[in-house]
Amino acid sequence: QVQLVESGGGMVQAGDSLRLSCAAAGRTFKYLFMGWFRQAPGKEREFLAAITDNGGSTYYADSVQGRFTIARDNAKNMMYLHMNSLKPEDTAVYYCAARQYYSLSTNPGDYSAWGQGTQVTVSS
Secondary structure: OOEEEEEOOEEEEOOOOEEEEEEEEOOOHHHOEEEEEEEOOOOOOEEEEEEOOOOOOEEEOOOOOOOEEEEEEOOOOEEEEEEOOOOHHHOEEEEEEEEOOOOOOOOHHHOOEEOOOEEEEEEO
16 A cells, blocks of 8 residues: 655745645555545545546646646656645645546545645635
């Protein structure tokens, strides 16, 4: 089972950019489809972006399309979420997740491994 650790969260102002990182422990990372999710207080976990094992295909939620970019570096066992033009409504705990099936998914239940999350707070 892969272990995931997010980092890079923090407090920023609206319009700022931030890059989140997800470090994966385990030799199977390069075979895993990955995703980013977030959860705000009182809300359900929300899909943001997903990427295939080789990084060749990506998929985004409408809410972040054009502002967020998912990427991975299999040589470093790392995944990233580049976030631009941040808004106060982007405030949430951000999670990376992994799934062992060869298809992109927006459903949190389809992911079997999760990080502990990193807090992103965007002030107006």
